[in-house]
Amino acid sequence: MRSLLMCLSILLVLAAPPSLALAQDELTGVAPLPLTGERRAEFAAYVDATLAMMGVPGAAVGVVQGNEIVYLDGFGVKELGADSAVTPDTLMRVASVTKPVTTTMTATLVDDGRIGWDTPVVELLSGFALADPVLTQRLTVADLFCACSGVPNRDAELGFNSFALTPARLIAAARDFPLTAPAGERYQYSNQMFSIGGYAAAAAAGGGPNTLYDAYTLAMRERVLTPIRMERSTFSLADVLADGDYAISHIVNLAGETHPLALLEDQSIYTAEAPAGALWSSAREMARYVQTQLAGGLAPGGARVVFSENLALTWEPRVAIPANPGGPPVLNEMLAGYGLGWFVGEYQGQRVLSHGGTAFGFTSEIAFLPEADLGLVVLTNGPQVGTAYFFTQAIKVRLLELLFDQPAEIDPFLPGLLDDLAADTAQILARLGPVDPSSVAPYLGRYSNPALGEVVVALRGDRLLFDAGELWFELRPLVGEEATYLFYDGPLGAFTDTVTFREGAVGQPSLVMAVTEAEALTYTFESVAPVATPQP
Known part of the structure; x- marks a missing residue:
C-alpha cells in the first residue's frame, strides 16, 4: 500500500513544466569542490530551511568526501511536541536503505564460496516456488535482488499479514504471486522477493528453515555491521529502546495532520521483511557504510569487508527504469536502472549509486559517486509522504550542485509543492461524504x-x-x-x-x-x- 499524500506529491512534482530544467555542465572526470567554508555554511542553512519548509520533524545528515566523514549534523527534533534534538547518533529506521546492506552481506558469502549470484534459489530454500515451475527452477539469487524477478510489488500482503508473518510463510506465499513479466525484463520493485533473497543468503550462512531470521541478522552483524563499526545499528526494537537515543516515527492523515506513530506498531510491519527494510541505524554509522563502499570494500581503518570485484557487481545495472515524463531530469538520470540493491544512474556524467527508504514514519536516502569519492546520508523521522521524500532528494541534489558549482535544478520545483499538495488533498476531501x-x-x-x-x-x-x-x-x-x-x-x-x-x-x-x-x-x-x- 502507498500513502495517499506520497502519491499526490510525486504526481505534482513529476507534472512540473519542463521549462524549469536548467542547462548543466558535463562533469565526467571533474573533481568536486571541498565542503568547507561558505559552501559548508550554505549547505547547513539549506538543510535547515528545507526541513522547515517541508514540515519534516527531524533529520540527520552525513557527507563523506575523500573517504573521510567531513560533515555530520542533526536538525529538528526526535518527536513533535518534544524538545529532544536529533543528533548524528540518533537511531532511525533506514527502511529500504537496508537493501544494499543486505546485498553487501551476500557479496561476502560469494567471496567465501558459500553462495553465487547465479545460484538457483531452490538450492538454498527448499520451500521456495513460483507460479511457473520452470522459472522456479532457474530463478537465481541475483534475480531476487534486481527488482526484475517478474513478480510485482504486493505490499498489502505484508501489511495485512505482518503480525503472523514469518520468513517461512513469506517464502511459501511466493507460489501464489502472479507473474506479470518475464524475469529480467521489467523493473518491478518487490519487497517480498528481495526479502526472500536475503533469506536465501541466510540459508547459505547456515540458517535452517525455522531459523532464517536469526541467521540473517547474525550474518549481517558478523559480516557487515561489526567490521564497519556499526555497533549500534540493529534489527531489534528492544536494542533501540534500550539505547535510548532514537527518533519517533511520524505519519500524516488525510487532513494533513502529522503525529507520532507507536514504534511497536511500526516494528510489526517490518520484522518478516527484515532483509528489505528493517535496519535501524544512525547518520554516523551509515556514513561509515558509505565510506566502505567508496573504498571498494575496505572498512574505515582498513579491514577488508568484501572484495571489490563482488561489491562492484552489485553496482551494475540489471534492469532499466522508465523515466517519469516531465519530471526533474536530474532525478530521472540518477534513477536510470537498478542493480543488486542499488539504483544506478548519473549526475552530469558522474556515476551515482543510491537508494532511498520509506517506512511508515521514516524516510531516508544514501548516495555516492565512486569516481568523485563523494557520498551522502540523509535520515529523517518524516512521514512516508512526498514532502519527506523530496526533502531527502533536495538535500542530495543541492549537495552536488554546491560541490560541482552547478545551478539549482530542484529548487524551482519546491516552493509550489506544499500549496499544490494542499489543493489536491482538499479536492479529495471534498469528494468524501458522511457515512450513512x-x-x-x-x-x-x-x-x-x-x-x-x-x-x-x-x-x-x-x-x-x-x-x-x-x-x-x-x-x-x-x-x-x-x-x-x-x-x-x-x-x-x-x-x-x-x-x-x-x-x-x-x-x-x-x-x-x-x-x-x-x-x-x-x-x-x-x-x-x-x-x-x-x-x-
Missing part, C-alpha cells in the same frame, strides 16, 4: 480473502471501520461512486486504497479492495459470517 448507517448496514460483517486473511467491517459510533485486527482503517464514502469507500485514516495514516461493496452470487455481500501499487491490484473478500449488528 442504513446504506452500510447490509455490508457489516466478517469477510475473508485467501491472501490477506479476515477483516471485519463494523460501525463504531458514526465511524465505519475496516478492521484486520492489529491493522485497521476508517472508511469514508466517495460521493458519486456507488458503495465505494476510501481508506481515510488509521494507525498508519491515509491511503489511496478503496473498498467497493457488492452483492454476492448467493445473496451474501462481498467487497473488493483496490490497492494502489506500481501495478494496480484488487483483492476480493467474501462474506464468512452473518451481518453484524451495528455497535454504538
Whole structure:
C-alpha cells in the first residue's frame, strides 16, 4: 500500500513544466569542490530551511568526501511536541536503505564460496516456488535482488499479514504471486522477493528453515555491521529502546495532520521483511557504510569487508527504469536502472549509486559517486509522504550542485509543492461524504480473502471501520461512486486504497479492495459470517 499524500506529491512534482530544467555542465572526470567554508555554511542553512519548509520533524545528515566523514549534523527534533534534538547518533529506521546492506552481506558469502549470484534459489530454500515451475527452477539469487524477478510489488500482503508473518510463510506465499513479466525484463520493485533473497543468503550462512531470521541478522552483524563499526545499528526494537537515543516515527492523515506513530506498531510491519527494510541505524554509522563502499570494500581503518570485484557487481545495472515524463531530469538520470540493491544512474556524467527508504514514519536516502569519492546520508523521522521524500532528494541534489558549482535544478520545483499538495488533498476531501448507517448496514460483517486473511467491517459510533485486527482503517464514502469507500485514516495514516461493496452470487455481500501499487491490484473478500449488528 502507498500513502495517499506520497502519491499526490510525486504526481505534482513529476507534472512540473519542463521549462524549469536548467542547462548543466558535463562533469565526467571533474573533481568536486571541498565542503568547507561558505559552501559548508550554505549547505547547513539549506538543510535547515528545507526541513522547515517541508514540515519534516527531524533529520540527520552525513557527507563523506575523500573517504573521510567531513560533515555530520542533526536538525529538528526526535518527536513533535518534544524538545529532544536529533543528533548524528540518533537511531532511525533506514527502511529500504537496508537493501544494499543486505546485498553487501551476500557479496561476502560469494567471496567465501558459500553462495553465487547465479545460484538457483531452490538450492538454498527448499520451500521456495513460483507460479511457473520452470522459472522456479532457474530463478537465481541475483534475480531476487534486481527488482526484475517478474513478480510485482504486493505490499498489502505484508501489511495485512505482518503480525503472523514469518520468513517461512513469506517464502511459501511466493507460489501464489502472479507473474506479470518475464524475469529480467521489467523493473518491478518487490519487497517480498528481495526479502526472500536475503533469506536465501541466510540459508547459505547456515540458517535452517525455522531459523532464517536469526541467521540473517547474525550474518549481517558478523559480516557487515561489526567490521564497519556499526555497533549500534540493529534489527531489534528492544536494542533501540534500550539505547535510548532514537527518533519517533511520524505519519500524516488525510487532513494533513502529522503525529507520532507507536514504534511497536511500526516494528510489526517490518520484522518478516527484515532483509528489505528493517535496519535501524544512525547518520554516523551509515556514513561509515558509505565510506566502505567508496573504498571498494575496505572498512574505515582498513579491514577488508568484501572484495571489490563482488561489491562492484552489485553496482551494475540489471534492469532499466522508465523515466517519469516531465519530471526533474536530474532525478530521472540518477534513477536510470537498478542493480543488486542499488539504483544506478548519473549526475552530469558522474556515476551515482543510491537508494532511498520509506517506512511508515521514516524516510531516508544514501548516495555516492565512486569516481568523485563523494557520498551522502540523509535520515529523517518524516512521514512516508512526498514532502519527506523530496526533502531527502533536495538535500542530495543541492549537495552536488554546491560541490560541482552547478545551478539549482530542484529548487524551482519546491516552493509550489506544499500549496499544490494542499489543493489536491482538499479536492479529495471534498469528494468524501458522511457515512450513512442504513446504506452500510447490509455490508457489516466478517469477510475473508485467501491472501490477506479476515477483516471485519463494523460501525463504531458514526465511524465505519475496516478492521484486520492489529491493522485497521476508517472508511469514508466517495460521493458519486456507488458503495465505494476510501481508506481515510488509521494507525498508519491515509491511503489511496478503496473498498467497493457488492452483492454476492448467493445473496451474501462481498467487497473488493483496490490497492494502489506500481501495478494496480484488487483483492476480493467474501462474506464468512452473518451481518453484524451495528455497535454504538
